[in-house]
Amino acid sequence: MNDTPIHELMACPKCDALHRARHLAPQERATCARCGALLIAPRVRSFLHVVALSFTAMILMVGAVFFPFLKISTQGMSHASSVFEVAMAFSEGWLAPLSFAVMALIVGLPVLRFSALIYTLWPLANGRPAWPHARRIFRLADQLEPWSMAEIFVIGTGVALVKLAGLATVSLGPAFWAFGALIIVTALKNAFLSQWTIWDAIGQS
Amino acid sequence: MGRNRTELSVPTARDAGLTGCTSCGRVWPMGTEHCGRCGARLRPVxxxxxxxxxxxxxxxxxxxxxxxxxxxxxxxxxxxxxxxxxxxxxxxxxxxxxxxxxxxxxxxxxxxxxxxxxxxxxxxxxxxxxxxxxxxxxxxxxxxxxxxxxxxxxxxxxxxxxxxxxxxxxxxxxxxxxxxxxxxxxxxxxxxxxxxxxxxxxxxxxxxxxxx
Missing domain, CATH: 1.20.140 (Butyryl-CoA Dehydrogenase, subunit A; domain 3)
Structure with a gap:
């Protein structure tokens, strides 16, 4: 491997094993020879798919935030909440920063991530050079991944529903279904993402 | 089976005097501070x-x-x-x-x-x-x-x-x-x-x- 030019080499981010990177055919996958981490997984027209799915996710997010989320009724009284109100549950007293954090985790960071992906991949999907600061913005999208927790929030809704089952009747609003669809779209989008392929495309422009 | 043998023979970026970027996988000569492709700070192992x-x-x-x-x-x-x-x-x-x-x-x-x-x-x-x-x-x-x-x-x-x-x-x-x-x-x-x-x-x- 000593005579390979340095720009063709790739180090596994999980175990530092050195590989010679090359462009793969659409259905091929490259995994690390030592630890088995997935290194390269291109998909046909994947950039366009990620852009389309990110737009879909943004639209669903608007619905998820503004439509009613859950409605509770018992003994003739009822109360409906939107996702925004859920985040504001902590807004009294010194718990207020948690309100902000919850809003960021379930709405803010996912939206920021979708926008960053669209910004990076839109020109690349159209065969144009990357827009300015695309590197920094795509790296941000990458780092935000563990912190966008929309799917955890939906499972949390399930747990809350079971806890309330004996106490009151709870009905699901349109925002709940928008959130459910959002999770599927996000999972699909992540399946189409191949970090190395995107970095390669950014690097070449 | 042959697992141990392949592990011993796998060269690492560090063995070759290189530092791998943990963000995009590109390698650079040891001592480089920032990745020239993605801009991330290179972390030596x-x-x-x-x-x-x-x-x-x-x-x-x-x-x-x-x-x-x-x-x-x-x-x-x-x-x-x-x-x-x-x-x-x-x-x-x-x-x-x-x-x-x-x-x-x-x-x-x-x-x-x-x-x-x-x-x-x-x-x-x-x-x-x-x-x-x-x-x-x-x-x-x-x-x-x-x-x-x-x-x-x-x-x-x-x-x-x-x-x-x-x-x-x-x-x-x-x-x-x-x-x-x-x-x-x-x-x-x-x-x-x-x-x-x-x-x-x-x-x-x-x-x-x-x-x-």
Whole structure:
């Protein structure tokens, strides 16, 4: 491997094993020879798919935030909440920063991530050079991944529903279904993402 | 079978005098500070990163103590008020024969956080004391910790949903307690601790961990 030019080499981010990177055919996958981490997984027209799915996710997010989320009724009284109100549950007293954090985790960071992906991949999907600061913005999208927790929030809704089952009747609003669809779209989008392929495309422009 | 042999023959970027970028995979000559392709700061494979792991770990552990001592929820139903800590909530669910929910809450807010503290500490201590072939097991443990860590946040969201929804005046009202904040902080800090752990250290073996 000593005579390979340095720009063709790739180090596994999980175990530092050195590989010679090359462009793969659409259905091929490259995994690390030592630890088995997935290194390269291109998909046909994947950039366009990620852009389309990110737009879909943004639209669903608007619905998820503004439509009613859950409605509770018992003994003739009822109360409906939107996702925004859920985040504001902590807004009294010194718990207020948690309100902000919850809003960021379930709405803010996912939206920021979708926008960053669209910004990076839109020109690349159209065969144009990357827009300015695309590197920094795509790296941000990458780092935000563990912190966008929309799917955890939906499972949390399930747990809350079971806890309330004996106490009151709870009905699901349109925002709940928008959130459910959002999770599927996000999972699909992540399946189409191949970090190395995107970095390669950014690097070449 | 032939696993040990292939492992010994796999060259690393470090062996070749290179530093790999953990963000995009491109390699650069050792000593380069920033990746020329993605702009990330290049982290050399050495044990100094473990200090950050321990610092976040200790901060997370400190926050986990008040999370268990203070109430997570204040429930007011028809005039009488009741507070619940994390463990108290689990016990109450169990007493009401809601075994499944009790199990979910117990796993998400007690079992996962505690095993995460143990797993991260074990990985950070084991680095450098292991044979190269033992790496697969430790890498698997690291990936489980990284994947599962965010799911502890579920309890904070449940508290948020319950307190936003159950606002029925005198009939029933739920308010969040101070433990929600320290629990959320503890989850975030342990996530940072797991992220600062450099899995490339796992593979370096006993003799190769010290020095440049």
């Amino acid at each position: 050495d044990r100094s990163a473990l200090q950050a792991v321990w610092a976040w770990w200790a901060a997370g552990l400190i926050c986990y103590i008040p999370a268990n001592l203070y109430p997570m929820l204040r429930t007011a139903t028809l005039g009488h008020e009741q507070t619940n800590t994390i463990l108290g909530g689990v016990i109450e669910l169990f007493a009401h024969h809601n075994y499944l929910v009790a199990a979910i809450v117990f796993i998400a807010s007690v079992l996962i956080p505690v095993s995460k503290f143990i797993a991260i500490a074990y990985l950070a201590l084991a680095v450098g004391n292991e044979q190269r072939a033992g790496g697969h097991r430790h890498l698997l443990l690291y990936e489980i910790v990284e994947f599962i860590g965010r799911w502890s946040m579920i309890d904070v969201f449940v508290v948020a949903i319950l307190s936003a929804l159950v606002q029925l005046g005198a009939v029933a009202a739920i308010h969040p307690g101070p433990a929600a904040v320290s629990f959320a902080l503890s989850v975030a800090l342990t996530m940072l601790s797991a992220q600062s752990f450099d899995p490339r250290l796992i593979w370096r073996g006993p003799a190769r961990t010290e020095g440049p």
